[in-house]
Every structure is written in structure tokens, then in C-alpha cells.
Amino acid sequence: MVFDTVKIRGTVVTVTDRYHHGDLRRALIDAAVEAVAEAGPSALSLRAVAKRAGVSHAAPAHHFGDKAGLLTAVAAEGFDRFADALERAWESTGDFHAVGAAYVRFAIDHKAHFEVMFRPELLHADDPDLLRAETRSREALHRGTGAVPGAVFNVRALAAWSLAHGFAELLIAGNFPPGVTEHPEEAFKAVATATLLGE
Amino acid sequence: MVFDTVKIRGTVVTVTDRYHHGDLRRALIDAAVEAVAEAGPSALSLRAVAKRAGVSHAAPAHHFGDKAGLLTAVAAEGFDRFADALERAWESTGDFHAVGAAYVRFAIDHKAHFEVMFRPELLHADDPDLLRAETRSREALHRGTGAVPGAVFNVRALAAWSLAHGFAELLIAGNFPPGVTEHPEEAFKAVATATLLGE
DNA sequence: CAGATGTCTTGACAGTGTCAAGTTAAAATC
DNA sequence: GATTTTAACTTGACACTGTCAAGACATCTG
Numbered sequence: 001m002v003f004d005t006v007k008i009r010g011t012v013v014t015v016t017d018r019y020h021h022g023d024l025r026r027a028l029i030d031a032a033v034e035a036v037a038e039a040g041p042s043a044l045s046l047r048a049v050a051k052r053a054g055v056s057h058a059a060p061a062h063h064f065g066d067k068a069g070l071l072t073a074v075a076a077e078g079f080d081r082f083a084d085a086l087e088r089a090w091e092s093t094g095d096f097h098a099v100g101a102a103y104v105r106f107a108i109d110h111k112a113h114f115e116v117m118f119r120p121e122l123l124h125a126d127d128p129d130l131l132r133a134e135t136r137s138r139e140a141l142h143r144g145t146g147a148v149p150g151a152v153f154n155v156r157a158l159a160a161w162s163l164a165h166g167f168a169e170l171l172i173a174g175n176f177p178p179g180v181t182e183h184p185e186e187a188f189k190a191v192a193t194a195t196l197l198g199e
Numbered sequence: 200m201v202f203d204t205v206k207i208r209g210t211v212v213t214v215t216d217r218y219h220h221g222d223l224r225r226a227l228i229d230a231a232v233e234a235v236a237e238a239g240p241s242a243l244s245l246r247a248v249a250k251r252a253g254v255s256h257a258a259p260a261h262h263f264g265d266k267a268g269l270l271t272a273v274a275a276e277g278f279d280r281f282a283d284a285l286e287r288a289w290e291s292t293g294d295f296h297a298v299g300a301a302y303v304r305f306a307i308d309h310k311a312h313f314e315v316m317f318r319p320e321l322l323h324a325d326d327p328d329l330l331r332a333e334t335r336s337r338e339a340l341h342r343g344t345g346a347v348p349g350a351v352f353n354v355r356a357l358a359a360w361s362l363a364h365g366f367a368e369l370l371i372a373g374n375f376p377p378g379v380t381e382h383p384e385e386a387f388k389a390v391a392t393a394t395l396l397g398e
Numbered sequence: 399c400a401g402a403t404g405t406c407t408t409g410a411c412a413g414t415g416t417c418a419a420g421t422t423a424a425a426a427t428c
Numbered sequence: 429g430a431t432t433t434t435a436a437c438t439t440g441a442c443a444c445t446g447t448c449a450a451g452a453c454a455t456c457t458g
Contacts, residue, residue, distance in 0.1 A: 021406080040320035042241035046446065056407045058447080063405090067446065118372055121239035153378050158366075159390045163358070166365025173317055179352050191358045195394040223436080245415065255438045260416065262436090400458085407452070414445060419438100426433065 025063045027053045029077065032070050037112040041071065041122055071116050072124045078113030079133035082106055086140040097192050099144030100164040104188045107168035114172065118165075160196055167191060224262045224272075226252045231273050236311040240270065240321055270315050271323045277312030278332035281305055285339035296391050298343030299363040303387045306367035313371065317364075359395055366390065 021027065031052040035044050046067050047057045064070040089102035107114045116122065123130065147157035167188050170176055180187040230251040234243050245266050246256045263269040288301035306313045315321065322329065346356035366387050369375055379386040 024405080042318075042321060045444085047444080057445095058408080059406055061447065118368070118374070119241075120372055122241060153376050153386070155389050155393045158375075158379065158386065159362070159394045162365035162369060162390060163362050163394070164365065165369055166361035166363065166367075167357075168365075169317070169368055170361060170364055173319055175317070176357075177352050180357065187352070187357065190354050191361060194354045195358045195362070244413085246413080256414095257416080257439080258437060261438095266415065401456105402458095403454100403456070405452100405454075408450085409448105410450100411448085412446095415443095417440105417442085419440085421436100421438070423436075424434085426431100428429100428431075 021053075021055065024053065024055060024059065025073075028055075028060050028063060028070065029073055032074055033112045036074070036116060041116050041119060044071070046070065068122060068124050069127075071119075071122050072127045072130050074113060075117045075119075075123050076127065076130040076133045078110060078117045079130070079137045081110065081113065082117070083133065083136035083140045086137065086144055090140070090144040096145050096160065097189060097196070099141070100160060100192050100196075101185055101188060103141070103164035104168050104171065104184060107172055108184060111172055114168070118169075156196075163192065163195060164188070223252065223254060223258065227254075227259050227262060227269065228272055228276065231269050232311045235273070235315060240315050240318060243270070245269065267321060267323050268326075270318075270321050271326045271329050273312060274316045274318075274322050275326065275329040275332045277309060277316045278329070278336045280309065280312065281316070282332065282335035282339045285336065285343055289339070289343040295344050295359065296388060296395070298340070299359060299391050299395075300384050300387060302340070302363035303367050303370065303383060306371055307383060310371055313367070317368075355395075362391065362394060363387070 028049060031049045032044065035049055035052065044067070046060045049070070050057050050059050053059070060067075060070055064073060085102050085106045086099055089098045090096075092098075141161060142154075142157055145154070145157040145160040147154035171181065171184055174181075176184075176187075227248060230248045231243065233251065234248055243266070245259045248269070249256050249258050252258070259266075259269055263272060284301050284305045285298055288297045289295075291297075340360060341353075341356055344353070344356040344359040346353035370380065370383055373380075375383075375386075
């Protein structure tokens, strides 16, 4: 059980001093997200993450197996929230332009997650939880672009996905001029309207 | 001067055994590209690159300062070849769909370069050579999309860039279904035609 | 209360990037 | 052509990394 304070060896100590952390898995993912936000996924150090969470250097390995395991957990969480955001956008507006805007907004608001999600060489691509969350996102996006579920591939879905993804990637990598960077959503809507003309 | 064989300490030895390599800078870049192609940019090891080129572990640092310096050289070379490819496509066809197709083709044919080029956190973003090559690419792309040179930002150019870049990124990261992956250029042309309607 | 289980720590290992100092070849200067 | 200078590497060291095995400890199960 999880308490704010707990008795160990006769003394009452705070949560952070406990031998058993309570929810270390959660804390490590949060620490990893912070670290990625600061210096990107490739600069991530398991030992730095452990220090940030106040545990020993080998603690992360126990929960995630290895570095890729930790990043996989981050990516899976990212894809779940991503699917949430896309579903919300579609259900509240029914407009696939809004789904595209939600795509771009997610990349901005959850930069760290986004940077990890589409970097398969850093992940365990066969992780069940990751696959499940990926599928959720894919289906939410597919629905949001009005694609036919059974089709081999849908030009419209492919176009919308490429457009939103490219815009998001270029934006967060800092490739766009200031005018675009300052008002990304407006810029994206202009781009989307100019290309994916509503039928 | 550079010979295939050279006399050192009284004995004729082959190029690979020479103290002075001849063109180690070139060899290191090539080795880095190979290594990136095999395992991605984040798995790159300077020592492995040095071993591949047959030199000591600290040799790369002498030419490139640090790891980011080596990757910056790879990125700069990538942007130069990228600009070449885009210029060729535009000048030979005058069709901006062809420029987009060249964008995608470059990502496929020069996957290693491409993976490094748009990863600023791995590079020295202020490197003069990188900036020059980046500008070349940007201008070639801009011209290829028929954008107005002086404009603050051009919706058409932004759209074309996002579409091509997103398609390329998703493709090389393995996010597309087999039908698309097997015939990427055809798929991209279909996508481009469906969205960026020729005027 | 005892045993089993899961959580985390400790210590070790090989591998990493980077730096300073040394060695050697080539180029510059005389 | 000899000597000095410069540039191209090597060698050795350091702190840091991910991963593994073994141990310590708390909690759960009976």
C-alpha cells in the first residue's frame, strides 16, 4: 500500500526515503520525459533518470529491462495520449482539419513524447503495450481522415497523415521561419485548407 | 601527396598502413555513414567509426572536434547532395511534383544522411558549412515549389515541404503499409496529385 | 510467525566520448 | 639539403555510460 509516510526500522520516514518507492515505474517515466524534453531522446541517460527519481542507478533496469524498455514505455504512453487527443478532436468537431490541428498541437504540447514515438530504432518495436497504443492512434487518425477501414491504402489518409506529420516534425525541429513558429496552428490550418480541400 | 604505396622507415607499405592516411576525413565520413545506415544515428560510436577506418580511437576527434562535429559533416554533405537532387529534378522537368518525388527518393536512397540531417540536437547547428548547405537545400526546395522568394512565408511551399517531408519520415521509419512501402514514389505521386493540384 | 516474492541497492565490467601529452610524417623555412 | 615548424595521428587516462549478478530489504502469502 501507498502512504505519504511509513514506518521502517522503527522510524517514520517520508515517501521519498522509502526503500519501496510506491510507484517508481511512474516516477521513472516522468523523469525520462523531463530529461528527453531537455536534451532529446539520444542524450537520455538511465543513471541520470535514476538520480532524478532519487533511486539507485540500476533501478530503472529492474522495471524496464533496459534503456529501450524505458523509452518504449514513454512511447506507449505517448501513443495513448495521442489517440485520446485525436479522438477528442474528431468527436467534438467531426472535421478532419481539426484532427490535423490536434496532431500538430500534440507534437508541440508533448514534444518529448512525440520525439520518442516515431523513433523505432530506440524502442522495442514488438512490445505489446506499444503495439496496442500505436494501433489505437492509427485507427483514431484513420477515422479522423474519413478513410475506408478495409482499404489496402487510402490516398486521403496518407496525404493527411503525411501533411500533419511533416509539418509537426519540421516545426519542432526548428525548420520553419518565425512567422510560422509563433502561430503554428493557424499556419497549419492555412496549409491544410490550401491542400486538403474539404469536400 | 597521396600514393597507393609509400616508403616509410625504409619499407614500402600500403595506403592503409600509413601513418598519414591521405584522406582520413573522407574515410571517417564514409565510415560514419555506413554505421548510421546499419544502426541509426544515436547508436553511432566514434570508436567504432575509427576502427572501421583503421585508425586509433581518438583520430576522429582530431578532424571533427567531437561526435556532433562528425555528424555535422555528414549532415552538411547530405544537404549538399539533397540540394543537387532537388535542383536536378526542377531543372529537368519544371514540375514541382517531380521535386517532391525527388525529396522522397533522396530519403530512400540516402537514408543515413537523411536521418542525420533533420536531427539538430545531434549537430552543431551553427556550423558554417552546415548552414551553407542547408540554405542551398532550402532555396532549391523553395524554387521547386514556385514560392515567392521575398515572402514571409508561403503556404504553397510550406504545404509541399510538409507533405514530402512527412511522407519521407513516415516511410523510412516503417510506418506505412506494405503496398506503399513497395512503391513509394507512385504512392507519393498519388498523394501529391490528390492534394497539391497542379495549377 | 515463517517462507516466498518482488523491489531496490551495491559492486563490478566492458564500452563510451573527450582531453592532454607524446610520436611521427610532411611542409616550410633557411 | 638540413632544420625548424606544423599538422596528422597515437597513446594513455579520466569520468561516465548501460548492463549484469549478487545481495539487502520490505511486503505479501500461507
